[in-house]
Amino acid sequence: MDSERLTINVSPHIFSPMDTTRMMKDVLKALIPAVIASLYFFRWQAFGVMISSILGCVITEYAIQKLSKKELQLKNYSAVLTGLLLAMVLPPAIPLWMAFLGGVFAVSLGKEVFGGLGHNIFNPALLARAFLMAAFPVVLTTWTNPFTLDAVTTATPLGLAKFDHVITPYMSLFLGNVAGSIGETSALALILGGAYLLWKKIIDYRIPLAYIGTVMVFAAFLHITAPDKFSPAIFNVLAGGLLIGALFMATDPVSSPVTAKGRWVFGIGCGLITMIIRIWGGLPEGVMYSILLMNAVVPLINRIARPKRFGATNGKK
Numbered sequence: 001m002d003s004e005r006l007t008i009n010v011s012p013h014i015f016s017p018m019d020t021t022r023m024m025k026d027v028l029k030a031l032i033p034a035v036i037a038s039l040y041f042f043r044w045q046a047f048g049v050m051i052s053s054i055l056g057c058v059i060t061e062y063a064i065q066k067l068s069k070k071e072l073q074l075k076n077y078s079a080v081l082t083g084l085l086l087a088m089v090l091p092p093a094i095p096l097w098m099a100f101l102g103g104v105f106a107v108s109l110g111k112e113v114f115g116g117l118g119h120n121i122f123n124p125a126l127l128a129r130a131f132l133m134a135a136f137p138v139v140l141t142t143w144t145n146p147f148t149l150d151a152v153t154t155a156t157p158l159g160l161a162k163f164d165h166v167i168t169p170y171m172s173l174f175l176g177n178v179a180g181s182i183g184e185t186s187a188l189a190l191i192l193g194g195a196y197l198l199w200k201k202i203i204d205y206r207i208p209l210a211y212i213g214t215v216m217v218f219a220a221f222l223h224i225t226a227p228d229k230f231s232p233a234i235f236n237v238l239a240g241g242l243l244i245g246a247l248f249m250a251t252d253p254v255s256s257p258v259t260a261k262g263r264w265v266f267g268i269g270c271g272l273i274t275m276i277i278r279i280w281g282g283l284p285e286g287v288m289y290s291i292l293l294m295n296a297v298v299p300l301i302n303r304i305a306r307p308k309r310f311g312a313t314n315g316k317k
Contacts, residue, residue: 021076024078033188033189040176043147046092049094049099052100053083053102056101057103060108079107086102086129088181088244088248089183089288090181102132103128106127109131110123126292130292143156146176154179155179156285157173157240161235165228170234206267215275236275249287259307261305269297
C-alpha cells in the first residue's frame, strides 16, 4: 500500500520552527528590560546612543549587500540586534557619531568581511567596542552618574573596588542605579532577559553557568584568602558587564562552540580570563576581552570537544 512505502530523501530530516528572524526577534525581546532600565537611568543619552548604533549597523549592512549584489538581509533583524547589543556596552555620554562609527565597524569588519551572518569569528558588537576602546580610550572609560545628563564623570563599581577598595551596595547593583555602560548596570533587567532566553531555548545554559560559576568560585577563593584586598563573589557577578556578557554575548551561536563539552570549556575560559584581568590587569573589567579571546579559539575547542562518531573507537572505525 502507498502508506507502507519507504520514502528516502536527503538530510536534514528533523525540522524546527525556529529560524534566524525568529531567533533575532526573541533576543530583541529579551533585551527589552535592559532597554527600559537604560532609558530610566540614563534618559535621552541612552536613547541617542541606541539609535545611532542601530543606524550605523543597518545602513552599513544595506550598503555592503547592495554594492556586492547580495540578497538583502535586513528583514532578519540581525543588524538591529548587533546595533542594540553594541549600544548596551557603550558609555551613556559617548558622542553619537562614535556610536554610529561603532555600528559601521561591527557590520563591515565584524561580520560582512567574514562572509556575512553565520560566518563571523568574533562577536561583532564586542569587536566594535574593542575598536572604539582602542581608538577613543578616554571616551570609552568616561562614565556618568544615573539620572544626570551633564558632563559630571564618576567611576564604575568595579573601578571603585579595584582602585579605591569601595564596595558598591548590592541593591544598587541589582537595580542598576550605578555608573556603567547603558545596558549593563541593572542586574535585575539582565536576569529577566536571560531567563526569557533560557525559557525559549534560544541559549544553552552551559556557557552562562560555567562563566558565572567560574567567576564566583575564583572571586570567593581570593576573598576568603584576603578579604581586605579582593572583592566578594556576589559583587563580581552583579558589577560590570558579566551578566550581559554571559547571557547575551558569550552565548552568540555563531562565535561560540557547538558541542556541550565545548561550551563548558568556553564558559570556564571566559570566567578565568575575566577574573585575571579584573584582579591583575590594568583595567577594572575584562569581560569584553575574555569573550573575544575565547572566540578566537572556538575552532580549536570544537575540534577537541568533537564527540566520537557512532560505532567508532578512538577516531577509527
